[in-house]
Amino acid sequence: MTLHELGYRPWNGKLHGSWDRWYIIASNGTRLAWRNPWLRRLLVLAWLPTVYLGVGFFLYEQSVDHSLIARRVLILAIGSFPEAAAIVPDLRQDPSMIRHAFWSMLLLVFLRYLQGTLMVLVVGMFAPSLITQDLRTRAYLLYFSHELTSWEYLLGKAMVIFTYLSLITLLPATGLYILAVMLSPNLSVLYETWDLPLRVGAATLVLMIPAASLALMFSSLTVERRYAGFGWFALWIVGWVAHLTLRRVAGGGDWWWVSVKHTIGKVQAWIFGVEDFDRAAPALILLAAYSAFALVLARARILTPLRS
16 A cells, blocks of 8 residues: 555454443553552552451361360451451350351451452542543544443443452452362362351452542543542542541541541441341442432533533
8 A cells, every 4th residue: 555545444453342341441451550560569568458368267166176275266367347346246255156157257358448448449540530630632533433332431441440449359359268278178168158258259249349430530630630530539538538437526436438448448347147138238229329419520521622
């Protein structure tokens, strides 16, 4: 083809179907985020709590074998978590009778407190630039020049967040369950605890969906990454401080609704059987409202430049 020959040129690359348009966005976003060395370091750091919980599973199985020392150390280690209050008396008497409850409690502590906090840091490392960068460089014009809907675009961006959150929540929690099974005296514990991997998956989704929705909302509200990052961190920090302050001023009480983190924890506690559904239902509704509002607002912000 000569230099001055005009017209359409044939495409010799690989063609993709319409069903995986979001996957192209997700894969590109995942690769770009992986270039951040601090994100890679943080992902490694996020696996360290599995060592702490792994020791907890080991001590429990040792206490089942009538090791009084392991039982005392275990009670001391988990005594600071409110979820452990209901099972500590049974743990002193016969630990083998509460295996399902104890494993559920440890997995809940892992997802609610340890990984729930690290999630804020991990998402804050890359999510603020997911949509902000497209708005600043006007890359959305290239995206939507093809047969790509706004919901497919948002799904692709959300899957980037889902991918990295799975690396610090779903995978290590599943690994902890497998470790607990391996430490057990026999494989009959699978019959007793078969539902825990399903509960881990549900609790992970309860964490990932609101987190991804809110992160995309903040990323779509500005063309400056630092402002989106500030909004993301402020949401979690202010909510946590407000929850702590209200509990101290009021002398207790359940102020979960002022903090997104505690709202997520409320639903996760119900998933693992620690909380009643009647008490967790308002939190579940509130999380659904948060997610829906954030996604609708993010979509509106994406479509606004296209209409102008």
